[in-house]
Amino acid sequence: MMASLDASDLAARLAGQAEAVCRHYLSNGTRQGAYWLVGDVRNTPGRSMFVRLKGPQTGKGAAGKWTDAATGEHGDLLDVIRETCSLPDFKQIAEEARRFLSLPHPEPNREPRRGKTSAAPMGSSEAARRLFAIAQPISRTLAETYLRARGITSLHETGSLRFHPRCFFRPDEHSPTEIWPAIIAAVTDLNGELTGAHRTWLDPDGFNEATLGKAPVETPRRAMGNLLGSAVRFGLPGSVMAAGEGVETMLSLRCVLPTMPMAAALSAAHLAAIQFPDTLHRLYVARDDDPAGDVAVTTLMTRADEAGIETVILSPTLGDFNEDLRLLGHAALRTAIRVQIAPQDVARFMQHTA
Numbered sequence: 001m002m003a004s005l006d007a008s009d010l011a012a013r014l015a016g017q018a019e020a021v022c023r024h025y026l027s028n029g030t031r032q033g034a035y036w037l038v039g040d041v042r043n044t045p046g047r048s049m050f051v052r053l054k055g056p057q058t059g060k061g062a063a064g065k066w067t068d069a070a071t072g073e074h075g076d077l078l079d080v081i082r083e084t085c086s087l088p089d090f091k092q093i094a095e096e097a098r099r100f101l102s103l104p105h106p107e108p109n110r111e112p113r114r115g116k117t118s119a120a121p122m123g124s125s126e127a128a129r130r131l132f133a134i135a136q137p138i139s140r141t142l143a144e145t146y147l148r149a150r151g152i153t154s155l156h157e158t159g160s161l162r163f164h165p166r167c168f169f170r171p172d173e174h175s176p177t178e179i180w181p182a183i184i185a186a187v188t189d190l191n192g193e194l195t196g197a198h199r200t201w202l203d204p205d206g207f208n209e210a211t212l213g214k215a216p217v218e219t220p221r222r223a224m225g226n227l228l229g230s231a232v233r234f235g236l237p238g239s240v241m242a243a244g245e246g247v248e249t250m251l252s253l254r255c256v257l258p259t260m261p262m263a264a265a266l267s268a269a270h271l272a273a274i275q276f277p278d279t280l281h282r283l284y285v286a287r288d289d290d291p292a293g294d295v296a297v298t299t300l301m302t303r304a305d306e307a308g309i310e311t312v313i314l315s316p317t318l319g320d321f322n323e324d325l326r327l328l329g330h331a332a333l334r335t336a337i338r339v340q341i342a343p344q345d346v347a348r349f350m351q352h353t354a
Helices: 007-015 018-025 077-085 090-101 125-134 142-149 247-254 268-272 291-306 321-328 330-338 343-349
Strands: 030-032 035-038 049-052 066-068 161-169 178-188 194-201 221-225 232-234 240-244 262-264 282-286 310-314
Touching: 007 018, 007 077, 007 090, 018 035, 018 049, 018 077, 066 077, 077 090, 125 161, 125 178, 125 194, 125 221, 142 161, 142 178, 161 194, 178 232, 232 247, 240 247, 240 343, 247 262, 247 282, 247 321, 268 291, 282 291, 291 310, 321 330
Parallel strands: 240 262, 240 282, 282 310
Antiparallel strands: 030 035, 035 049, 049 066, 161 178, 178 194, 194 221, 232 262
16 A cells, blocks of 8 residues: 555645646536636535645645635645545545545646637547546446456446447548447556556447457457556555556456555556556566566566566466456455465455455
């Protein structure tokens, strides 16, 4: 788990994403220039409270500071979380702040001066940010149905995944554009900035063993944006984490290691280049049983060793950990992983599983 942050550290990190905080917790407000205007710190509609969205980290005019002109109240974004979520003590406030900070937050589209917003270059990071921004949470969607059909029932801290019911798919440059439902996964760097997106197009008719629920197209998975070093992340990085290739692989591991932070690099080449958090001391590497996966693991272990990070390889019984989960079951996967991880991590990350 992540080393504990004190109030000033959390407030500073929230201030770095001030507009995203306001859009999430003060949803009845609106942006006006460099401020977010709302009725009060409890998210009442109105315009008497203003939150500064930009400014220095500390001192006069600091980002994240707010003042209610009607009452004279003032504070920072931790106060906003406390009041809007009705949290009685700092531990709960800090937990909610950390949960929010673990989510990907695409930069808001800049408001056009006149006319339509210009189109983002195809496949760019900006196009990825826009796609993720218009997608919806996965709860009660085909995306959730797809993941559960693959045996993945632990869907906590999956804010990096969203669902788009009509996502464009073009087989090649000479073919017409098709429309399929898709999971949109946010690819972020270590600061939580969204640098790319990964699309998994889904079969609207549901799960079957031939396609495992993916759309019946030649390439049902594609990435866009800047992926090098980044990943799809579940949980905040800390002293221990696990990394692997596929989203389903890492979510399968989270079913038996529910509190361990994890990252899906999306391919063997990108796994080899994944960035290490400064806090990382031990890295579990989820190996895919194929030659490309073995090469990536070797490269990643060399990089981690040079950085003074201990690496531990996690090997599936079958082809990958989602196969293990689907075909062998939760209990068998848990037993297999238990003997591969450090004893202290069994107590730390596995104690909450059945």
